[in-house]
Amino acid sequence: MEEVHHHHHITMVQRTLSCLLQLLFLFPLQAMAGDFDLLISFKNSLPNPSLLSGWNLNQGPCSFQGVVCKGGHVSSLTLQGIALSPNFRSVSGLLSIQTLETLTLRSVNLTGDISAPTKCAEQLTGLDLSDNNLHGSVSDALSFATSCSSLQSLNFSSNSIGVYPLKKGSPVPTPFPLKSLDLSYNKIESTGDLQWVLSTLGILQFLDLSANKIAGSIPEIANCTSLEYFDLSSNLFAGTVPAGTFSTCFSLTYLNLSSNHFTGNAPPDLSSCTRLTTLSLSYNNFSGEIPILSLTSMSDLKHLELGFNNFSGSLSGSISKLTSLELLDLSSNGFSGPIPASLCTKGAPSLMELYLQNNYFTGSIPDSLSNCAELVSLDLSLNELNGSIPATLGSLSKLKDLIMWQNYLDGEIPAEFSSLKSLENLILDYNGLTGMMPDLGNCTGLNWISLSSNRLTGTIPAWIGKLESLAILKLGNNSFTGPIPPELGDCKSLLWLDLTGNQLIGSIPPALANQSGKVAVSLLTAKRYVYLRNDENSQCHGKGSLLEFDGIRFDDLTRMPSIRLCNFTRVYMGNTQHTFNNNGSMIFLDLSYNQLDGHIPKELGMIYYLMILNLGHNLLTGLIPREMGELAHVAVLDLSHNQLEGPIPASFSAMSLSEIDLSNNRLNGSIPELGSLATFPKYVYENNSGLCGFPLPPCSGKSTSTLMGDVSEQSSTDYELSQGWWITVGFLFCIFFNVGFAIGLFL
Numbered sequence: 001m002e003e004v005h006h007h008h009h010i011t012m013v014q015r016t017l018s019c020l021l022q023l024l025f026l027f028p029l030q031a032m033a034g035d036f037d038l039l040i041s042f043k044n045s046l047p048n049p050s051l052l053s054g055w056n057l058n059q060g061p062c063s064f065q066g067v068v069c070k071g072g073h074v075s076s077l078t079l080q081g082i083a084l085s086p087n088f089r090s091v092s093g094l095l096s097i098q099t100l101e102t103l104t105l106r107s108v109n110l111t112g113d114i115s116a117p118t119k120c121a122e123q124l125t126g127l128d129l130s131d132n133n134l135h136g137s138v139s140d141a142l143s144f145a146t147s148c149s150s151l152q153s154l155n156f157s158s159n160s161i162g163v164y165p166l167k168k169g170s171p172v173p174t175p176f177p178l179k180s181l182d183l184s185y186n187k188i189e190s191t192g193d194l195q196w197v198l199s200t201l202g203i204l205q206f207l208d209l210s211a212n213k214i215a216g217s218i219p220e221i222a223n224c225t226s227l228e229y230f231d232l233s234s235n236l237f238a239g240t241v242p243a244g245t246f247s248t249c250f251s252l253t254y255l256n257l258s259s260n261h262f263t264g265n266a267p268p269d270l271s272s273c274t275r276l277t278t279l280s281l282s283y284n285n286f287s288g289e290i291p292i293l294s295l296t297s298m299s300d301l302k303h304l305e306l307g308f309n310n311f312s313g314s315l316s317g318s319i320s321k322l323t324s325l326e327l328l329d330l331s332s333n334g335f336s337g338p339i340p341a342s343l344c345t346k347g348a349p350s351l352m353e354l355y356l357q358n359n360y361f362t363g364s365i366p367d368s369l370s371n372c373a374e375l376v377s378l379d380l381s382l383n384e385l386n387g388s389i390p391a392t393l394g395s396l397s398k399l400k401d402l403i404m405w406q407n408y409l410d411g412e413i414p415a416e417f418s419s420l421k422s423l424e425n426l427i428l429d430y431n432g433l434t435g436m437m438p439d440l441g442n443c444t445g446l447n448w449i450s451l452s453s454n455r456l457t458g459t460i461p462a463w464i465g466k467l468e469s470l471a472i473l474k475l476g477n478n479s480f481t482g483p484i485p486p487e488l489g490d491c492k493s494l495l496w497l498d499l500t501g502n503q504l505i506g507s508i509p510p511a512l513a514n515q516s517g518k519v520a521v522s523l524l525t526a527k528r529y530v531y532l533r534n535d536e537n538s539q540c541h542g543k544g545s546l547l548e549f550d551g552i553r554f555d556d557l558t559r560m561p562s563i564r565l566c567n568f569t570r571v572y573m574g575n576t577q578h579t580f581n582n583n584g585s586m587i588f589l590d591l592s593y594n595q596l597d598g599h600i601p602k603e604l605g606m607i608y609y610l611m612i613l614n615l616g617h618n619l620l621t622g623l624i625p626r627e628m629g630e631l632a633h634v635a636v637l638d639l640s641h642n643q644l645e646g647p648i649p650a651s652f653s654a655m656s657l658s659e660i661d662l663s664n665n666r667l668n669g670s671i672p673e674l675g676s677l678a679t680f681p682k683y684v685y686e687n688n689s690g691l692c693g694f695p696l697p698p699c700s701g702k703s704t705s706t707l708m709g710d711v712s713e714q715s716s717t718d719y720e721l722s723q724g725w726w727i728t729v730g731f732l733f734c735i736f737f738n739v740g741f742a743i744g745l746f747l
């Protein structure tokens, strides 16, 4: 009895509750039914409604994919990255959901014309229709925004807004209520459109117009007092920035004018923008001195990007007043004079990136840079700095990039560098550095060591074998002595080994091939590079120079003395980032111009992905190992100026070479007729003991002059083909160093 009563009681409570609930939600449930219909009719308007198969009739809209409800109302809908292909007209339906606060239809192949009339949800505050195929004019976009009375943020990024110019008789500019407007990556061309926006800013705080095609000069900004974020980068703006443009932009924290064609002095009234934390004027033609007084009035400035302009003059010590600075990029300008010693003593305790490359800085590197203890990247390349490298830099425990190629630095590489535990890129080529390599065996993150074209001495240290991430090692054009340490074969990531032009002795260690078929690195830090392909002459040895090239204007390569000295005819440029998958190997091996003796180890034939192999100008003896014919990817092979004997292995006919040099050896026998070998000019085989056959004179007992004629004709076309092979090498570079492409350099 007791139990039954209890049960009954519960049922009563349930009934009452459910009744109460119905009362409470009666109104919302009706609204939900409307939302449900609107959502379902949106689904049904799609060319392929089954893409929203989760939106089915048996469920309430709050459980639909992408729908968020608040108190039983649909408050937000987010659909992203599905090619739903709706038309803009069907978005109007969604905007009739009266409780909708945010609508995101990003990357859904939304098409149509935004001038189509829409009714807007009264509570809509955020609308993101970015990365679609919407058309329309800027005034259409803004009248649409004005029709949504509560809208604060509108994202039309990556569409085709601007394909139609501003409508004749477009509405009189009235400030619209938006706080954030993103029209980046559209097709806005006319400054007329822009002028219209800038005269109706109102309470707008965020305005992104980057990556359009707006040409002309910046129009006047009517009232800039609310604007905080303003991006005009990657357009076609030209001319000077008129005085007054930013004079009322008191709230601005982010200003990006980079990648346009601005000329003249830096914007004159930046001094009003005292709250700036980020200022980028990069990739323009601004000139004159930098407005240091305006800059120092911005006490919160963290990112200052002025690279790739034509700024000049010396850098005032006042720059040290920018005490919040984290990134200072002055690369590829015309700055001269010394690097102010006060840069790191008085200010910039938080400086992490300092880019001064490709300027005309003189004097020595200030010791005080070591006070910038947060420094991660330091690039001083292509300047006129002299003196020695301060040992104090060894205390920069966070330093990853220490890049100072092409200066007049002398003295030794400080032994203190052995404590740079975070170091990844040590690039000091083309200086006058002397002494031995410091012990960097504990800098296990090293990825790229480049010390070529200095006057370094001593032996190549065995500790290099401990560097598991080392991908590039360039020690060419120095005075290193002793043998090549076999430990280099322990470097699990080594792709590029350039030891040309030293005084190395002994034989080539077979262990250099030890990682073949194992290299798996994906560690190569993305760095812009150029590869200068060397057409060897008496001045320049080796098969070319790989240079780190971040922040350097391509045309300014001509500032390097060795460009004039060497006849660099082919230049490849790209970003390092290779994609081996546990079966890679070295791709570049240049041991030329040393005094290496002994036989060529047959193991070199296992370096499967090798593209350039240069062992020329040594004292190598013995036979050319048959195994070298297995180097399927080698395009350039130079064994010239050695004492190699015997025949060219028949296996060579299987190789796809674009260049070969076997001249000045003691080779004999006939040149294999199959494959590419007979397509090369005569001089690559000359000065051997007894080589014969085309292109050299025929081997005795096997010739008719008519045959010669035929072959000769064929070979001239084949030779052109083999020139074309360089393009192939360019593509191969793409595989290992993406975005590789060839550029002819005409000096």
Ligand SMILES: *[C@@H]1O[C@H](CO)[C@@H](O)[C@H](O)[C@H]1NC(C)=O
Binding pocket: 083, 085, 109, 111
């Ligand atoms: C995008 O939508 C258009 C028009 O509806 C259609 O022709 C096109 O095939 C769609 N593209 C994709 C990738 O679905």
Ligand SMILES: *[C@@H]1O[C@H](CO)[C@@H](O)[C@H](O)[C@H]1NC(C)=O
Binding pocket: 106, 128, 130, 131, 155, 156, 157, 158, 180, 181, 182, 206
């Ligand atoms: C607009 O959308 C794009 C993606 O399509 C996004 O990258 C961008 O940050 C958005 N803009 C704003 C202001 O949120």
Ligand SMILES: *[C@@H]1O[C@H](CO)[C@@H](O)[C@H](O)[C@H]1NC(C)=O
Binding pocket: 202, 203, 223, 224, 225, 226
């Ligand atoms: C500029 O706009 C702000 C609000 O954003 C307003 O308070 C101020 O009066 C306006 N100034 C002028 C000169 O119109």
Ligand SMILES: *[C@@H]1O[C@H](CO)[C@@H](O)[C@H](O)[C@H]1NC(C)=O
Binding pocket: 210, 211, 233, 234, 256, 257, 258, 259, 278, 279, 280, 303, 305
């Ligand atoms: C400025 O704009 C350029 C181009 O749009 C972009 O690459 C760069 O990162 C921006 N700078 C900053 C500091 O945001």
Ligand SMILES: *[C@@H]1O[C@H](CO)[C@@H](O)[C@H](O)[C@H]1NC(C)=O
Binding pocket: 260, 261, 262, 283, 284, 285
């Ligand atoms: C800067 O000016 C030079 C010479 O007039 C021109 O060749 C170059 O394209 C300009 N650069 C930019 C970014 O406008």
Ligand SMILES: *[C@@H]1O[C@H](CO)[C@@H](O)[C@H](O)[C@H]1NC(C)=O
Binding pocket: 285, 287, 288, 310, 312, 334
């Ligand atoms: C750079 O500025 C210098 C003067 O400082 C001027 O002679 C030169 O023509 C300018 N270069 C470009 C490309 O505008």
Ligand SMILES: *[C@@H]1O[C@H](CO)[C@@H](O)[C@H](O)[C@H]1NC(C)=O
Binding pocket: 362, 363, 364, 386, 387, 388
């Ligand atoms: C650096 O060069 C300047 C001339 O540009 C010279 O006066 C100075 O003595 C040099 N310093 C060193 C350390 O060689």
Ligand SMILES: *[C@@H]1O[C@H](CO)[C@@H](O)[C@H](O)[C@H]1NC(C)=O
Binding pocket: 418, 419, 439, 440, 441, 442
């Ligand atoms: C490398 O680290 C080990 C262990 O911490 C230490 O004994 C050695 O002295 C270090 N070598 C150098 C060159 O700093």
Ligand SMILES: *[C@@H]1O[C@H](CO)[C@@H](O)[C@H](O)[C@H]1NC(C)=O
Binding pocket: 430, 431, 432, 452, 453, 454, 455, 477, 539, 540, 541, 562, 565, 566
């Ligand atoms: C070799 O290095 C020296 C500096 O020691 C430099 O002067 C010379 O130009 C370099 N040679 C080549 C071909 O780069």
Ligand SMILES: *[C@@H]1O[C@H](CO)[C@@H](O)[C@H](O)[C@H]1NC(C)=O
Binding pocket: 486, 487, 489, 490, 511, 514
């Ligand atoms: C290279 O590998 C061979 C066997 O493949 C091994 O005997 C030799 O010790 C290795 N050399 C080095 C320096 O690790």
Ligand SMILES: *[C@@H]1O[C@H](CO)[C@@H](O)[C@H](O)[C@H]1NC(C)=O
Binding pocket: 535, 537, 567, 569
């Ligand atoms: C540089 O190379 C080009 C093309 O190979 C050649 O025509 C020219 O004579 C060379 N110049 C010098 C100075 O070696």
Ligand SMILES: *[C@@H]1O[C@H](CO)[C@@H](O)[C@H](O)[C@H]1NC(C)=O
Binding pocket: 581, 583, 608
């Ligand atoms: C290395 O791996 C790639 C992709 O897995 C494969 O295509 C290629 O044939 C492999 N190369 C060798 C030499 O095994």
